[in-house]
Amino acid sequence: MKTILLNPGPVTLSDRVRGALLGPDLCHREPEFSDLQARIREKLLAVYDLGGEHWAAVLLTGSGTAAVEAMIASCVPAEGALVVAENGVYGERMSAIAAAHRIPVERVAAPWGAEIELSEIERVLAREERVSHLAIVQHETTTGRLNRLEPVAALAARYGVRLLLDGVSSFGAEEIRFEEWRLDACAATANKCLHGVPGTAFVLVRRDACARAPEPPRSVYLNLAEYLAKQDALGTPFTQSVQTFYALEEALSEFLDAGGVSARRALFRERMARIRRVLEASGVRPLLGAGETSCVLHAFELPEGNSYRALHDALKRQGFIIYAGQGALSERVFRVSAMGDIDDAALDRLEACLQAALPPGGKAVRR
Numbered sequence: 001m002k003t004i005l006l007n008p009g010p011v012t013l014s015d016r017v018r019g020a021l022l023g024p025d026l027c028h029r030e031p032e033f034s035d036l037q038a039r040i041r042e043k044l045l046a047v048y049d050l051g052g053e054h055w056a057a058v059l060l061t062g063s064g065t066a067a068v069e070a071m072i073a074s075c076v077p078a079e080g081a082l083v084v085a086e087n088g089v090y091g092e093r094m095s096a097i098a099a100a101h102r103i104p105v106e107r108v109a110a111p112w113g114a115e116i117e118l119s120e121i122e123r124v125l126a127r128e129e130r131v132s133h134l135a136i137v138q139h140e141t142t143t144g145r146l147n148r149l150e151p152v153a154a155l156a157a158r159y160g161v162r163l164l165l166d167g168v169s170s171f172g173a174e175e176i177r178f179e180e181w182r183l184d185a186c187a188a189t190a191n192k193c194l195h196g197v198p199g200t201a202f203v204l205v206r207r208d209a210c211a212r213a214p215e216p217p218r219s220v221y222l223n224l225a226e227y228l229a230k231q232d233a234l235g236t237p238f239t240q241s242v243q244t245f246y247a248l249e250e251a252l253s254e255f256l257d258a259g260g261v262s263a264r265r266a267l268f269r270e271r272m273a274r275i276r277r278v279l280e281a282s283g284v285r286p287l288l289g290a291g292e293t294s295c296v297l298h299a300f301e302l303p304e305g306n307s308y309r310a311l312h313d314a315l316k317r318q319g320f321i322i323y324a325g326q327g328a329l330s331e332r333v334f335r336v337s338a339m340g341d342i343d344d345a346a347l348d349r350l351e352a353c354l355q356a357a358l359p360p361g362g363k364a365v366r367r
């Protein structure tokens with residue numbers, strides 16, 4: 001039985017992507033690698049129809065956080081400052097990254113799951129003249145909330161501040177208006193909505209944003225400007241994870257063949273709606289309204305008397321991996337994601353397993 005991962009990445013691989021991992025041994029200084037890297041970079045731009053004149057995809061070997069850290073450390077100029085809008089673990093992580101690099105940072109924090117108050121962002125932007133960038137998570141995976149970027153982007157634009165987006169759990173599925181929202185960069189990873197393998201992350205960056213990178217750089221390994229220059233010259237500053245590159249190229253081909261962002265969004269929406277319906281019928285309450293959440297993941301309140309561990313283990317015995325809540329939500333909430341190669345038969349089985357584990361009327365699955 002194939003394990004179905006319903007955690008927010010890594011995802012269940014398609015046979016096509018798994019098969020790509022077995023590509024030939026390849027030195028990262030050979031032209032075959034340069035070609036592979038160049039094709040992936042082009043395909044990543046194609047996901048949101050970005051032109052290579054103003055935009056570039058920069059490929060990194062690491063998890064999603066490597067891309068977020070490279071973006072923040074490289075895009076905020078030496079004389080700049082960062083506002084971070086936080087309403088979950090990943091927003092908080094961006095503030096921690098900024099602090100680690102001694103970047104002046106102003107945090108605008110909302111409770112986890114709540115909407116970030118525009119007026120609070122504005123108060124900071126009005127007060128702090130040095131602010132050059134605003135960092136925000138599009139899909140805050142902690143709770144499933146999809147942060148509404150349009151008003152935030154409009155506000156930032158009024159203050160001449162550019163956006164740095166953590167799109168790690170939304171890139172490839174949610175709408176991202178790179179130009180209209182005045183993004184300087186968006187960080188993401190291979191192994192979430194794109195259905196690739198963990199090990200490759202990337203930043204889509206405006207070329208002129210990289211040109212303002214601090215000198216000397218804040219990081220040697222996570223220096224986007226250096227990666228960009230080398231990758232434009234068909235090279236790489238460091239050894240890349242060649243096999244996961246193979247897998248990412250295949251995942252991107254599969255993604256573009258299937259109809260790209262709107263097709264993937266529709267697929268995830270359909271899956272999430274189905275899971276949500278089954279759980280609601282069992283009396284399980286979603287943490288957020290359907291209109292507030294991403295298409296990628298929804299969080300649910302664990303019904304009274306149920307333990308997460310028991311629910312997790314019951315589903316795991318049937319081949320499904322769900323995900324715990326983080327921090328203070330770990331006892332109260334569980335999360336289910338719709339990403340990955342999941343066929344209809346597996347969804348049917350999941351439905352039956354959820355109903356059995358959480359019967360209507362709430363017979364508790366006890367520890």
Ligand SMILES: *Cc1c(COP(=O)(O)O)cnc(C)c1O
Nearest residue numbers: 063064065090139141166168169
């Ligand atoms: C998964 C995720 C990350 C990165 O996590 P890694 O474990 O480093 O891959 C960053 N931001 C968000 C919103 C995420 O969901």
